[in-house]
Amino acid sequence: MNKESPAPILDRPNSYVGRTLSRDAAKRAVAGRGRYTDDINPARTLHAAFVRSPYGHAKILSVDVEEAKQQPGVALVMTGAELAEMCTGPWVGTLTCFDGMKSAPQYPMAVDRACWQGEPLVMVVASSRAAAEDAAEFVMIEYEELPVVIDKETALDPDTPAIHPDLGDNLAFEKTIETGDVDKAVAEADIVIEDTFTFGRHTAVSLEPRALLAEYDPGTERLTIHTSSQCPHMVQAVFARTLGLPEHNVRIVAPDVGGSFGLKIHTFGDEIATIAASVKLARPVKFIADRLESFATDIHARENRVRGRIAVTKDGKITSMDIDIRSGAGAYSQYPRTSVFEANQILNITGGPYAHENYRASTQVVYLNKVPTSQYRAVGHPIGNSVGESLVDQAAAACGIDPMEFRRRNVMHDDSYPRIGAAGIEMRDMSHQQCLETLVERMNYDALREEQEEFRKKGVQRGIGIAAFIKGTAPGPSGYYGAGGAPIATQDACTVKLEPAGGVICMVGVTDQGQGVDTVMGQITAATLGVPIESVRVIEGDTDAVPYGGGTYASRATAIGGEATYQAALKLRAEILEIAGVLLQAAPETLDIVEGHVVDKGDTVSRISLAEIGRIGHFQVFELPNHVQPTLSATHRFRLRDALYIFTNGIQGAYVEVDIDTGFLKLLNHWVVEDCGRVINPQLADEQVRGGCVQGLGGALYEECVYDAAGQLQNATLADYLTPMAGEMPDIEVAHIQTHTGVSELGAKGVGESGTGAAPAVVMNAVNDALRPFGGKISSQPMSPETILKALGKV
Amino acid sequence: MKAPKFNYVKAESRSHALQLLDELGEDGRIIAGGQSLMPTLNMRLSQPDTLIDINKIPDLGGITLDGNIVRIGALTRHVEVANSPVVAEHLPLIAEAMPHVAHHAVRNRGTIGGSVALADPAAEMPACVLALGGTMVVESVNGSREIAAEDYFHGLYETARETNELLVELRIPAKKTGDISVFMELAQRHGDYAMAGLACVARINGNAFEGLRLVYFGSEDKPTLASKAVSAVIGQAWSEECKEAATKALEDDLDPMANLQGSSAMKLHLQKVLTGRALDTAIERAEAA
Amino acid sequence: MSEATMEISLSVNGEQVARTVPVRQHLVDFLRTEMGLTGSHLGCEHGVCGACSVRVDGAVVRGCLMLAVQADGAEVVTVEGLTQTGEVADLQENFVNRNAMQCGYCTPGMLITASELLRDPKPVTRAEIRDHLSGNFCRCTGYHAIVDAVEMTLNKRLEEG
Known part of the structure; x- marks a missing residue:
């Protein structure tokens, strides 16, 4: 904890900050009163369904929609070519910050060529979804199948065809970074370990699928779009620009969002088509992705092969790490966030917790005839952490040093910040040592090792895993989005207003998808202003109401939006005290606000209530001298300055049991110690970590989008794409170290992805710990029973 | 996705259902619990002309002990089977298998007849019925017939039931004194279809198997009786060598189909592991009894 | 094929209702669109996710794996009904x-x-x-x-x- 807080007002006794409070949205959810996009049904709403490519790659020879148009209830059938005519131009999913990156132009629906199975080709709009699907069966399309590129390893081979001939080859992006001198370190090392890791393709599987309701009013030319989105302002810009509409005429409302995980920071062609239909028909048009099309169209992620190498001295000091990544993207780079962030992030964070000074990382991202890939919770971190932490474990084993002790010797020291990390990025305000020692305590590490030994004697194979991590949260403006040319805000803003009756309205650009962002902003506002939490109403998710912001992505809501809220509330507080000073004929600095009342500092007796100030400030303004012009509203906009990210850190522990005859796993315990800086609401922070862990465990154990050689997705149902369910998941113990970030006064860093980022690494290390006596080792995820049996040489 | 258009008839009685089946032929499709049919309708993978709903037929459900036969009406819900004292006492194999069948909500609605009629090769009930030497009673407008489980399961979702026939009852021999049964299944997540599974019924004398039925599911195209593995075990004193011989012989009984869950080799390996475990357990249970 | 419909009457959260519904409509679509009971959600429509769970004649079932016409004569309780009682x-x-x-x-x-x-x-x-x-x-x-x-x-x- 920092000695002198730059935000002492938040550290007061009984502060709302640092306290568990329940969420209003939760009360609504338990009563079935949530209001998701599909729950909104304006009169005369039409429903869209899509004809999608049945092939991984095919030329579209002809499209005949005449019979489809004749079907009952059909209002519109639109082809890709017709939609393209309504667009200002194709999307090109590149950012200037990624040197040399290339991507093919992409229209919202394919015009003459389909490049992945599931790509939208024709939209049918009808009186009901069922009627639209009925009519879609009458759309006749002639295809000529084209060769598919499915294997990322051969995608750059000279005899592999380029998916987009104009690009010349299938390379989207390549990059190498190096610090220090890896070759020298490797040459001089006592022990060098090499391994190759592979990771399956995942998708987000938000329980509420993508959903959009577009309502165009031809009178005002206003377009109102309710959509399940994390980033209302970004989608406003993308939708408006793609369809050539003035951005200020497009209102985006994100009502309750049924899970997002990064999926809903993106925009999709079928969404553009739905909006175009509403503009064309001047009627509300709704598109709710069903689960099958979710699998075949929602962004995918995580398909990577990484070769890694670690060099160490025999007394257990890491001297270098280097990795080479082959990342499998989809048929296009996802617009506007691209499909290369993941590889770039692996390169940024692998081996991140450690103090070695020699690091090299290179990546090649290649196009495949699969669903486009992009950001999904903890972008790149599950991969980078799995690679780095597995190499560290293997090195520890080679040195004969306990893996906890090995990490203790190598993590960056808590007193060494600010410093430059191995990847050349500035790190500050971190606590690897403190987290590690806390984990040792929480796991009761030594006793657990003894217990493991006891079980081994009984023929029960248990493994203990440890994985330290860093996590890039809350990206700054100098790095990628704004600087890269995309209409994605890295700043965020808050407006806080005192209403006439003393209520406080807090409007934020960051959004809530169930994390409790609104609750957290309410707590910051109430604590800063000195008002009861019940008097604060937080508004988010409506571009008509809230100040412009980036929304919620990359664990930024509290770190960025929270600081904006804190500063806005401070400004409003100052104005309230100034007005109170005038009314009370007291110096503002002698006054304070407690529980909605202005008091003398150090006292609790009300001198004037905020309700009274609100009343005077709005209605009885004549009571104030002319030079006082109350606004009772303050806006603050916050951005990072030089930092690329606010890096957080932590460490996870896992205890698993492996049935070495069947390859089945049992997850026994899971621990997380992480440092997200100031914790605003402990329960909400804990639950972000727990949910994040299980999302990571799903990927480590079960999840994979499986393609066959023809580019057909083999498991596009929830019965075949296995997600983690209650029966197999462990209880998860969470602890926080709170090293406030120095880049804001609030001191909060991101927390939403820390569980996901390292859970796959820790469970893979635990499994390998169990397999080690048998000479087995896993380097690929998901770790299916077959993977484990193969590692043991049993299959 | 939304289901395609179809017609729907609620069968009021058994005879009504049989008449509809006869009239509609290939165009008719029976819906019982619907827990497997409804997903395929919602995904437009099946497009029947007419659904014949048998849920309201009054005399198609229920569990009774009739001499040494347990009679289970085809429309009996999984939950009723799971909670039945008759099943617990006389068909302990099925009682042991029941928690593996999907999830609570699905067991509340799904029927044992539906499971047997569908003949999913990874499902629990077909394997149990075969292991227990049960008989399926099917009816048509032409009358009724009984089909032994050995003759009933033909292949992937294929059975001996004709298009115009309705599965009305399962007749399963009640456990005889001294019978031991063991049910084992490997699924990655609770309630998933089996990656490998085994329904085992045995008679044990001392340390030796006198009688044994091993039915494997989740690996072949239908629940499969293993004869070679059984031959390797019968009459022998149970031992590690015997176990090895049985699992070796199993290679001649099974030829697993690879699927998304794993390769043929892995499935065979898992069935072997289950065989050893199930027979160990059978011996333990016999000793305990 | 034309849209086949059927009249059904059932109890929804204790209220007796009668409607004519397409026979292909599943129970949750009926509850959501006909009854305005949007508390039951659709997450997969193939019986895996459980978001559509409702109580029919006292037992929890997957609302997407049952046709609305099959609820004819039944007592259906949704989360709204459960909240009310x-x-x-x-x-x-x-x-x-x-x-x-x-x-x-x-x-x-x-x-x-x-x-x-x-x-x-x-x-x-x-x-x-x-x-x-x-x-x-x-x-x-x-x-x-x-x-x-x-x-x-x-x-x-x-x-x-």
Whole structure:
């Protein structure tokens, strides 16, 4: 904890900050009163369904929609070519910050060529979804199948065809970074370990699928779009620009969002088509992705092969790490966030917790005839952490040093910040040592090792895993989005207003998808202003109401939006005290606000209530001298300055049991110690970590989008794409170290992805710990029973 | 996705259902619990002309002990089977298998007849019925017939039931004194279809198997009786060598189909592991009894 | 083929209703579109996720795996009905206090499924609670908090007899 807080007002006794409070949205959810996009049904709403490519790659020879148009209830059938005519131009999913990156132009629906199975080709709009699907069966399309590129390893081979001939080859992006001198370190090392890791393709599987309701009013030319989105302002810009509409005429409302995980920071062609239909028909048009099309169209992620190498001295000091990544993207780079962030992030964070000074990382991202890939919770971190932490474990084993002790010797020291990390990025305000020692305590590490030994004697194979991590949260403006040319805000803003009756309205650009962002902003506002939490109403998710912001992505809501809220509330507080000073004929600095009342500092007796100030400030303004012009509203906009990210850190522990005859796993315990800086609401922070862990465990154990050689997705149902369910998941113990970030006064860093980022690494290390006596080792995820049996040489 | 258009008839009685089946032929499709049919309708993978709903037929459900036969009406819900004292006492194999069948909500609605009629090769009930030497009673407008489980399961979702026939009852021999049964299944997540599974019924004398039925599911195209593995075990004193011989012989009984869950080799390996475990357990249970 | 429809009458959350519905419409689409009961959610429409769980004649079922016409004559209870009667008010309170949901999309299905465990409360382990909820997908919480909330409610009910 920092000695002198730059935000002492938040550290007061009984502060709302640092306290568990329940969420209003939760009360609504338990009563079935949530209001998701599909729950909104304006009169005369039409429903869209899509004809999608049945092939991984095919030329579209002809499209005949005449019979489809004749079907009952059909209002519109639109082809890709017709939609393209309504667009200002194709999307090109590149950012200037990624040197040399290339991507093919992409229209919202394919015009003459389909490049992945599931790509939208024709939209049918009808009186009901069922009627639209009925009519879609009458759309006749002639295809000529084209060769598919499915294997990322051969995608750059000279005899592999380029998916987009104009690009010349299938390379989207390549990059190498190096610090220090890896070759020298490797040459001089006592022990060098090499391994190759592979990771399956995942998708987000938000329980509420993508959903959009577009309502165009031809009178005002206003377009109102309710959509399940994390980033209302970004989608406003993308939708408006793609369809050539003035951005200020497009209102985006994100009502309750049924899970997002990064999926809903993106925009999709079928969404553009739905909006175009509403503009064309001047009627509300709704598109709710069903689960099958979710699998075949929602962004995918995580398909990577990484070769890694670690060099160490025999007394257990890491001297270098280097990795080479082959990342499998989809048929296009996802617009506007691209499909290369993941590889770039692996390169940024692998081996991140450690103090070695020699690091090299290179990546090649290649196009495949699969669903486009992009950001999904903890972008790149599950991969980078799995690679780095597995190499560290293997090195520890080679040195004969306990893996906890090995990490203790190598993590960056808590007193060494600010410093430059191995990847050349500035790190500050971190606590690897403190987290590690806390984990040792929480796991009761030594006793657990003894217990493991006891079980081994009984023929029960248990493994203990440890994985330290860093996590890039809350990206700054100098790095990628704004600087890269995309209409994605890295700043965020808050407006806080005192209403006439003393209520406080807090409007934020960051959004809530169930994390409790609104609750957290309410707590910051109430604590800063000195008002009861019940008097604060937080508004988010409506571009008509809230100040412009980036929304919620990359664990930024509290770190960025929270600081904006804190500063806005401070400004409003100052104005309230100034007005109170005038009314009370007291110096503002002698006054304070407690529980909605202005008091003398150090006292609790009300001198004037905020309700009274609100009343005077709005209605009885004549009571104030002319030079006082109350606004009772303050806006603050916050951005990072030089930092690329606010890096957080932590460490996870896992205890698993492996049935070495069947390859089945049992997850026994899971621990997380992480440092997200100031914790605003402990329960909400804990639950972000727990949910994040299980999302990571799903990927480590079960999840994979499986393609066959023809580019057909083999498991596009929830019965075949296995997600983690209650029966197999462990209880998860969470602890926080709170090293406030120095880049804001609030001191909060991101927390939403820390569980996901390292859970796959820790469970893979635990499994390998169990397999080690048998000479087995896993380097690929998901770790299916077959993977484990193969590692043991049993299959 | 939304289901395609179809017609729907609620069968009021058994005879009504049989008449509809006869009239509609290939165009008719029976819906019982619907827990497997409804997903395929919602995904437009099946497009029947007419659904014949048998849920309201009054005399198609229920569990009774009739001499040494347990009679289970085809429309009996999984939950009723799971909670039945008759099943617990006389068909302990099925009682042991029941928690593996999907999830609570699905067991509340799904029927044992539906499971047997569908003949999913990874499902629990077909394997149990075969292991227990049960008989399926099917009816048509032409009358009724009984089909032994050995003759009933033909292949992937294929059975001996004709298009115009309705599965009305399962007749399963009640456990005889001294019978031991063991049910084992490997699924990655609770309630998933089996990656490998085994329904085992045995008679044990001392340390030796006198009688044994091993039915494997989740690996072949239908629940499969293993004869070679059984031959390797019968009459022998149970031992590690015997176990090895049985699992070796199993290679001649099974030829697993690879699927998304794993390769043929892995499935065979898992069935072997289950065989050893199930027979160990059978011996333990016999000793305990 | 033209759209086949059928008249049905049933009890929804204690209210007797009659409607003519397309025979292909599943129960949750009926509840959501015809009755305006949007508490039951669609997450997969193939019977895996459990978000559509409703109670039919006293038993929790997948609402997407049952046709509306099959509910003719039945008593259907949704999360709205469960809320109205107060049957699971304690569970709902514990869900809120324990933050046993984030996005809330799975919550109605979880509550309806858990209610079956609470109706005739018996001492159960956490593993048994997990098993009972194993057919309901939650992508947000990791389940720990949900298990806590159900366990707290169950223990309280057992304590109070």
